[in-house]
Amino acid sequence: xxxxxxxxxxxxxxxxxxxxxxxxxxxxxxxxxxxxxxxxxxxxxxxxxxxxxxxxxxxxxxxxxxxxxxxxxxxxxxxxxxxxxxxxxxxxxxxxxxxxxxxxx
Numbered sequence: 001x002x003x004x005x006x007x008x009x010x011x012x013x014x015x016x017x018x019x020x021x022x023x024x025x026x027x028x029x030x031x032x033x034x035x036x037x038x039x040x041x042x043x044x045x046x047x048x049x050x051x052x053x054x055x056x057x058x059x060x061x062x063x064x065x066x067x068x069x070x071x072x073x074x075x076x077x078x079x080x081x082x083x084x085x086x087x088x089x090x091x092x093x094x095x096x097x098x099x100x101x102x103x104x105x
Contacts, residue, residue, distance in 0.1 A: 061095050063102055070095030 032038055058067045073094035077087040 061099060063099060065102060066095045066098040069098040 032041070054071075057071050058064055061067045061070070070091040074087045074091035077090045078084075082090075
């Protein structure tokens, strides 16, 4: 029952995504001079990505403690200027080690 409607959901999602990306380019022909609007448009992708990613981080492991340790490791490594690969690897290793310690206790 649900599999027949999946194509409708995908089509609607594609149309909405396309409209959100296409409409500003078509409707706004001149350069945006407002610092507030420029700042909003610059930081919006980062805010949306953070809003989707950060909550998912805390449900990625079986324990919120190991998830928090992984998040802290990734945040610390990224604040030190390490690459995305190093930060992700550090988060995975940290979450794994904390999960291992929790399972031993």
